[in-house]
Amino acid sequence: MNTHYDVIIAGAGPGGSTCALTLKQSGLKVLMLEKETFPRDKICGDAVSSTAKRVLRQINPELEKELLQFERKTNITKAKLYSPTFESLEIEFPHVGHCIRRIDFDNWLFNKALTNPTLEVIQNTSLKNVTTDDKTATAITHNGEQFTAKIIVGCDGAHSIVAKKLAHFKVDRKHYSGATRQYYRNIKGLEGNALEVYFLKGFLPGYFWIFPLSNNEANVGFGMLSSTIADKKIDLKKSMHQIINDIPEVAERFKDAEALEDIKGFGLPLGSKKHTISGNRFMLCGDAASLIDPFSGEGIETAMESGKFAAEQIMRSFTQDAFSANDLKQYDERVYKKMWDNFQNHHLLQRLLGDRVWLINTLIKVGNIPYIKKKIPTIFY
Ligand SMILES: Cc1cc2nc3c(=O)[nH]c(=O)nc-3n(C[C@H](O)[C@H](O)[C@H](O)COP(=O)(O)OP(=O)(O)OC[C@H]3O[C@@H](n4cnc5c(N)ncnc54)[C@H](O)[C@@H]3O)c2cc1C
Structure with a gap:
């Protein structure tokens, strides 16, 4: 087996697979x-925004067309927000956009990445340590194998080893959320095209969601700021259980519903704080770079972008033989130029709403x- 490469990508989620796919023509x-073996699950709300489709389209318009052929997906045309008094706003x-189970979406994207003829993938293998010097980036796996490359890209998610070892990231709870997910079947009154988001008294700041999936199933979850x-x-998990069972308006919907799994939880590193997301011979993407929208919790599209x-x-670095921290700064600038305004606005909204029931x-x-309703999408898009 080879041990020296041009590029090492840690993690084959939306960030890593999109990176590998974009490098397809590079040679x-x-x-x-990848730590796991595909198809693998990822705890998520499964909402794949239209921005994710735009990224696919930019790489190759055929990819978006293929995504639209997915059978196990729903087409999402609206969000329904519920206030603590259960008034709604559509x-x-x-x-x-779409709701697609991550086990399906990520596996599809991973298989698209595999069409890169100069890509080798080792699954079921965790990155344990990573170092860089003037000439190389070295990745060391959990079983002691060493691989070297000119550059390493950390797409290894919320618990990124690359972010910890090379960018010295630490969890800042004010800029990090925790959330749970549980798949359900047969929730009453499920609209197949609407993301339902509930701001519930006693469970603020945070929100409970019901996102419709194919086959009368739904992704149900609850998230809050870690601080x-x-x-x-x-x-x-207890809060989510209480919401589903003890809040009459919600409980009524779940009366005949069947839980398809236990409640599962995972962390969301939010984009509300700017980080240095590259350095000597490395870059970070997606959750590893803390690029999740601080209000909506969406991170698939930013991971892909x-x-x-x-x-x-x-590709630029290889043409110029330029891999230093100074050379790679352009990457940080490009990412934040695209995402920072959005992150700041949505962070403001997150802080403003907080647990202010009256305000929500x-x-x-x-x-x-009506006039304001028409303007709302421009706040989010
Ligand atoms: C409960 C919850 C709900 C969410 N809902 C939504 C939503 O509805 N829509 C949305 O857009 N976003 C949502 N998000 C955020 C979204 O899940 C992430 O932002 C997205 O998965 C980021 O993609 P990624 O490629 O950066 O990381 P990941 O998807 O986490 O992929 C990282 C990959 O790296 C692998 N890996 C990890 N460690 C190592 C290692 N040491 N060595 C090798 N491989 C490793 C993992 O196995 C994984 O395959 C939600 C998150 C949570 C927790």
Whole structure:
């Protein structure tokens, strides 16, 4: 087996697979190391936004067309926001998004990455350590194998080894969320084309969601800022159980529903704080770079877009033999130029709403005024 490559990508989720796919025409020898074996699940809300489709389209318009052929998906045209008094506000999306189980979506994208003829993938192998010097990046796996490359891209998710070892990231709970997920079948009154988001008294700041999947199934979850979880000693799984069973308006919907799994939880590194996301011979993408939208919790699209940007930076770096921290700064600039305004606005919204029941009630009322309702999508898109 080879041990020297041009590029090593750690992690084959949306960030890593998009990076590998974008490098398809580059001719560069790429190694992708993945801890799990595909198809693999990822705890998520499964909402794939229209921006993710735009990234696919930019790589190759055929990819978007193929995604639209997915059978196990729903077409999402709106969000329904519920206030603590259960008044609702419907927001029509300017472009159709989808809900696709991550086990399907990620496996599809991973298989697209495999069409890169100069890509080698080693699955079921964890990156344990990573170092860089003037000439190489070295990846060391859990079973002691060593691989070297000119550059390494950390797409290894919320618990990224690359971010920890090379960028010295630490969890900052004010810029990190925790969330749970449980798949259900047969929830009453499920609209197949609407993301349902509930701001519930006693469970703020945070939101509960019901996202429709194919086959009358749904992705149900609850998320909160980690600083609140720690301060108030909240047990997210218990809270989600209470929401589903004890809040009458919700419980009624779940009366005949069947849980398809136990409640599972995972972390969300939010984009509300700027980080240095590259350095000498490395770049970080997606969750490894903390690029999740601080209000909506969406991170698939930003993982894909940053994966694409990283690949494009790699191609530039190879033509110029330029891999230093200074050379790779352009990557940070490009990522934040694209995403930072959005992150800041959505962070402001997250902080403004907080646990202010009266404000959420008022905003949802005001949002129903036709003129304002028309303007709302422009805040989010
Ligand atoms: C409960 C919850 C709900 C969410 N809902 C949504 C939503 O509805 N829509 C949305 O857009 N986003 C959502 N997100 C965020 C979204 O899941 C992430 O932002 C997205 O998965 C980021 O993609 P990624 O490629 O950066 O990381 P990941 O998808 O986490 O992929 C990382 C990959 O790296 C692998 N890996 C990890 N460590 C190592 C290692 N040491 N060595 C090798 N491989 C490794 C993993 O196995 C994985 O395959 C949600 C997150 C949570 C937790």
